[in-house]
Amino acid sequence: MTLVLVIVTVILSLAAAGAIYRMAVGPSLLDRVLAADVLLAIVGAALATDMAVNRHLHSLALLVALSLIGFIGSVTVARFVLDRKG
Secondary structure, three states, rough: HHHHHHHHHHHHHHHHHHHHHHHOOOOOHHHHHHHHHHHHHHHHHHHHHHHHHHHHOOOHHHHHHHHHHHHHHHHHHHHHHHHOOO
16 A cells, blocks of 8 residues: 555645646646646646545545636636637
């Protein structure tokens, strides 16, 4: 179980570093927003991993809130971009 936890931690850390890099360097607003959404998903995956490893549900409300914020943010930006193009 420790090996799996280390592997998951490394993968999530590399993914978070890539998302943060894209947020900083991204050539367009959509790239930055998508990277922020990916970063929220990575944080959610880290919370879910923590809950699975420690066998508790203390972070479940936070996980649901992060998912809702990510979804609502993505839909809002998509509608904003659609209104700008139309």
